Structures are given as C-alpha cells and as structure tokens.
Amino acid sequence: MASPSSYKLRCSIPGHEMDVRGLAGAVFPEGAFVSVSRDRTGRVWVPNSSPDRGFTEMHCMSGHSTFVSCVCIIAPNETYPRGLIATGGNDNNICIFTLDQPQPLFTLRGHKNTVCTLSSGKFGTLLSGSWDTTAKVWLNEKCMMTLQGHTAAVWAVVILPEQGLMLSGSADKSIKLWKAGRCEKTYTGHEDCVRGLAVISSAEFFSCSNDTSIRRWQVTGECVQVYYSHTNYIYSLAVFPNSQDFVSTGEDRTLRIWRKGECCQTIRLPAQSVWCCCILPNGDIAVGASDGIIRVFTEAEDRVASAEDLQAFEDELSKTTIDPKTGDLGDIKMEDLPGREHLNEPGNRDGQTRLIKDGQKVEAYQWSVSDGRWLKIGDVVGGSNQQTSKSVMFEGKEYDYVFTIDVNEGGPSLKLPYNVAEDPWLTAHNFLQKNDLSPMFLDQVANFIIENTKGHVVGPAQPGGGDPFTGEATAYEPGGSNKVESRPFADAPRGARYIPGSSDDGQGFGADPFTGKGAYSSAAQKTPTNIYFPKSDGVTFEQANASQIIAKLKELNAEAPQEQKLSEDVLESLETLLSSVCGSNLSDPPPTIQQINVLWKASHWPEDIVFPVLDILRLAVRHPQVNESLCGEAEGVQLCNHLLKLMRSESRPANQMLALRTLCNCFSGRHGRALLMAQRETVLSHAAHLAAVRNKNIHIALATLVLNYAGCLHSQPDLEAKAQCLSVASRALETVQDKEAIFRLLVALGTTVASDETARDLARSLGVSSQISKYSSVSDPSKVGECCQLVLKELL
DSSP, rough: OOOTTTEEEEEOOOOOOOOOOEEEEEESTOOOOOEEEEESSEEEEEEOOOOOOSSSEEEEOOOOOOOOOEEEOOOOOOOOOOOOEEETTTTEEOOOOOOTTOOOOEEEOOSSOOOEEEOOOGGEEEEEEETTTTEEEEEETEEEEEEEEEESSSEEEEEESSOEEEEEEETSSSSEEEEEEEEEEEEOOSSOEEEEEEESSSSSSEEEHHHHHEEEETTSEEEEEEOOSSSOOOOEEEEEESSOOOEETTTSSSEEEHHHHHHEEEOOOSOEEEEEEEEETTEEEEETTTSSOEEEEEEEEGGGOOOOHHHHHHHHHHHHOGGGSSTOOOOOOOOOOOOGGGGOOOOSSTOEEEEETTTEEEEEEEEEEEEEEEEEEETTTSHHHHHHHHHHEETTEESSEEEEOSSSSSSEEEEEETTTTOHHHHHHHHHHHHHHGGGGHHHHHHHHHHHTTTOSSSSSOSSOOOOOSSSSTSSOOOOOOOOOOOOOOOSSOTTTOOTTTOOOOOOOOOSSSSTTTTOOOTTTTOOOOSSSSSOOSSSOOOOOOOOEEEEEEEHHHHHGGGGGGGHHHHHHHHHHHHHHHSSSSSOOOOOHHHHHHHHHHHSSOOOOTTTHHHHHHHHHHTTTHHHHHHSHHHHHHHHHHHHHHTTTSSOHHHHHHHHHHHHHHTSSHHHHHHHHTTTHHHHHHHHGGGGSSOHHHHHHHHHHHHHHHHHTTTOOHHHHHHHHHHHHHHHHHTTTOOOOHHHHHHHHHHHHTTTTHHHHHHHHHHHHHHHHHHGGGOTHHHHHHHHHHHHHHTOO
C-alpha cells in the first residue's frame, strides 16, 4: 500500500518541443500553471475536469525571438484582476502577457544579456536577473533601478515579503541582499554557482547551487542548515505552504521532496536535466525537464495516473541511458557489481540506487518506499566491456569522443571531450569556461557536438539556444568601494571663529518647517494639516557672515605657500562679489564676468584651504547672473564635476558639506535646475554615499538636495528619476539621526509619492512605510511626527 506521504505521477504533459525551463502557478483559472521553453513559447495549462487527471493547453504565448528561460506571475490589481505573466528570454527582453492573449501586452528592454530569472512582489514590482551580471527592478513599463555588484551571471532573484528587501544569487557563488537599490549584505558559503532561491518567510530563505547543496539562511546572515542528497547541479526549489517542507530538482535527473529537513522521497525522471518545479495550490508538484515534457506528481489517490500510464512512465524510465561519468550514481567500481539476486534485498531509504550486472549489461535501480520494490531507472552506458573498449583516453579519463576544435585561425587547437550520455549544452559550457571563451559561442559548440555524435545523445537533441550554466565567462564589471569618512566635522584651524556650517541655515524648529518664518500651529490637531508636501520650490542655504568668511580667507591666504597665494586683486574681487551675493536680498550691480571667473579659478585652491571660497561659491550661485554663467551648457558640467570631486569619501567634511550646499543652491535658477536635472543620476549616486559620514550638517545638506530633486520631479512622469529619489532617501534614513535631516527626507518622500500612484507603489515595494513608521510619534520637533503621519497616509 502506498505511503500517504508519497508522490506518484498524476500526468505527463507533452506540448513543448524543447526543454521546459520555467514553471509558475497561475492565479486564474483555478489550478492552472504557466510553462516556458527553449522552443520560444510560453503556455498556460488548465486542469481537466474529473475523471481526466491531466491538463489542457489554454493558449500559447509568443513574443520572444529566441528561447524563453524563466517565468513568474505578477499579482492581480484593479486593471488586471487575473494578474499578468512575465517571461524572460535569451533575447535579453522581458515580455508581459495577460492571461488570455498570445501576444505581449508590452516588452521590457534594458538587460544586455539573457534574462534568466524573475520574481514579482507587491504593487506590481518585478525583479529580474541576467547573464549581464545585474538585477533590475521594474514597475509597470519602467526600469526603476539597476542592482550592480555581482561579478558573474545573476541566476536567481526573489523579493522578500513585507520589508522591501530583495535577494540575488549569482554564478560568482554569492547571494546579495538589497534594500532601496543598495547591497546591504553578502552571503557566502556555496562553493559553486547559486542557481535558485526560495522564500521561507520574511526572515529566512533557501538557496541551491551547482555544488549539490541546499542552504537555509537567516536574512541576518547566518546559514542555519545545509542539506545534501542531490548528486549533481541543483537548479530549482519550491517551498510548500507550511514554509518548512520543500522540493528540489537538478541535473541528476531527480525531483526530491524534503520533509522536516530530510529528503523523504526521490523521483527519478527519464530526462537528463530537471530544470524547474512549482507547487500547485492543491499540493501537486509540476516539474519541467530537458525532454520537453511537463510532469505533475500528486499525493492524492484520486488524482494518481491510471495503472497504464504509471507503467508507461516506469517503462520509459527503465529505458533511460545513464553514464556513470556524470556522477549521478556516485562512484562506481564496475568489477565489484553484484548480479540480479541483489535486487531481492530491500533498500534502506527512498531513492537509494543500486547497480547490478546482467550478463554484459549494467542496470541501475532505485528503491521505492511507496511501492516496496526496486524500480529500474536505466541502463548504464560504459558499463559493458564493449562500451569501455571504444572509449578514448584524455587527461587520464575515458570519453566516448574527443573532438578537436579550432577557435581562432592560425591559433592552437583545443580538445573537447564528450560522453554520449552527457547534456551537450553542459559539456559545451564547461569547454568554454575551461578555455576562457565567450559564452556566446555556446550554441555553436553544442550544435557541433550534436551533429558530430550522429544522434547518439541521451534524450532529444536540443538545437534551440545556449545556456551558460555558470556565467563565469561574463566580463567582470567592478563596482567602486567607497571608504567611509567618519571624522566629526571640525575643519577650522585653532582660534578661528569662522566655521563653515556653524549656522543652521534655517534648521531651527520654528513656525515655518524650513525657515522658521510665518506662524502656524497644528500640534493640537489629531490629524495634522498637510503644510509640508508636495514642496516644489527649492530649499536653499542663504545664511552667512560675510566678514568672517573674508577674514578666514585672508588668514589662510597669508599662511599659504607663496606659489598658492591669491593676489590682492583676487581677494578684493572675491570680497566685492561676496558683498553682492550675501544674504537673501541679492544686490545690484550684479557680479561681473571678471569676478565670476576669479571665483571659479579660486574654487580650485588646494582642498585643505579652499572652504572659504566654496562658501562664497555656495552663496554666489543663487544670483541669476552667476547661476547662468556657471551652470550654463558649456560650464555647467565642469561645475558639477568639480563639486563631485569635492564630495569624494576621502575629502574633508567641510568641502563635502559646502559642495552639497552649492548644489542645493543651484536649484534657485533655471540654468542650475536644468543642469542638475540633466546630471541627476550622477549627482545623486555620488551624494548618497555621504549618508555614511557622521556629520549632521552634511546630512541636512544631503536631505535638502534629495528634496530639491523631488520638488523638480513632482509634476513630471519620470518614474526612473523618482525611483532614484526614493532609493537615496530610503538609504539615507538608514543612517541619518539628525531630526532636521530626517524631516527633509520625509518631505522628499511625500513630494515624490504625492499624486503619483506608480511612485507610491514603488515606495511600498521598497518597504518605506515600515522604515519611517518609527518617526510617526516624534513630538520634538512636532513637524517630524506630523510629516511622517502624512507620508504614511499617502502610502496606505
């Protein structure tokens, strides 16, 4: 009698012409699922009505120009109550389908190589991974951010629930945790490519690897368990609703079912590669394999296939050819194999394999606990004397073929060993990796193997496209590692009274939330009135003491080496310029071109003494004449580059802060706004790193810069730019502690999401609500708590 916990075949579903590479359970119709294949199609399957235990193809989706490698379901929303289907392909694209149309609703373009993994989150967020070493976050038809940090193909991605966290697994053997576009943690432990990830809960996840192991991780970084049972690459994982038990598939031809941390059942399939699996709502398991067949397994007795179909499956399995060199059966000593009488002894565990000699043949059997017998799972090639005598020796091992490959004309020939039972795509990949050749040759090499073995390939030939299993031949794209500056801000020499940033520049907690001007009162109201956002006018840093700035400038000039001293004419020019740009009322006559040129040259003074000049520059760019001159098309990029150089992590905090304030003040003129919007991606990415500096004035300036960008973007439909604002604000909130900086970041968030549902969805998916909720009760100053409550209300 069958064990109640054992899975048996429910049905085999032909339909695809090549490898089935991805499976996902659909939201509608009930019990349906989606498959994608190397045959360039995706298909929706719906269960047949009883007593038929199979599935019927609802429709076939086409849209990719080459093979399709992954699929996921995007959750239903008001516009698409049945959800959407996302597929990724070797054409570098992601196609989005409705559940009832064969052509894509739209196509997402942006990856530079095969899209091999997809995961969907709340609010329509989609996460993709690619052979181009990146992952990308998409919302609707836009790429919101690119996650860079892996050094090889990104084979697996998942979005964790609730926290706005994302995971990526790579051929570089690592897993990375991302929040708001930034890598928060890297998990190491796997010894080969990470091929799959699966969510257990918001605090834990599984990973699987080419190293034949499955690991259970806590998000905090600890690997709490390692599971071994597979004998070859593990390609996919799926977790049961109890969040503990799971299934896995791999290159050892098996589906394995895990209960309470143990592999309790092994189901071998008549195909070399079992690429993918998914668990259906009724607990059945669908698997896709390299023979193009989808097979569904069930625990339910009333859904088990007929006796005839079960026997046909067993017969198909028994005719499989297995090569011991693949390692699927472990180490084999042919001379020690027993005869058929060995099958009279019961096995010790489900899935145990046993080899026996039957005359000149070697046969493989697997113990089935549910059937209480040994099931034949194939004939072992290379096990007879005849097969062995035909082998070719190469590097101390026996192969059925050793090909000579000429890669470059006039260059040395390369040797490619191959056994007939191997997957030609896997062999081709290993050859390319070993010889440091581009993975783009994979198709050519695999098809060469298929053609020159004259059909002697286990399973159907696969001419439909390449698959670099590790991606390690992909070009390495290094990401900068930024050293964190943590010194407290104190740059003025001893005895000096002028310290840049010593005045709060409107940071007081007075009536107006930014300047303290204009009385208002909302603290007594239970629901605060929204006087905070959206804020579309720029916030600037205007306060200064001109006499102190000039005194410090002259003091530093007197102490400077002779070759660095500024002439009296230059000092006089700077002093005259400062007098016309200091304060909120910019005076006439306007600065002259000569004065502006002097200021620009002086701003390149040595970095250890330049800060008084930067303070003059900070004030001057608010003047229309200076704004136009320094931020115009020709000069603006130079100004940006100069300020970004001063913002480097190794720069002096005074220079970092004043460069940020200068950028903020550039928003006061139309030329400055145009410049900074054009340079937005570079400026914000450089500025974001300064959140790690322990300096409240830097944090306030950084928050103001993000706020000014949010204000400029408020009425624009540029979702990618808004995504960067959300990302930088979210990252800054991880480290910033000063209440004024926090307030300005909250206003930036509110301005970004106000009146923009898509931006709100992205903020929700990034976990902004949970991140800022701790500020909702802040009462000193009250504007922090009030603004936070209003932002949270927007995100409901």
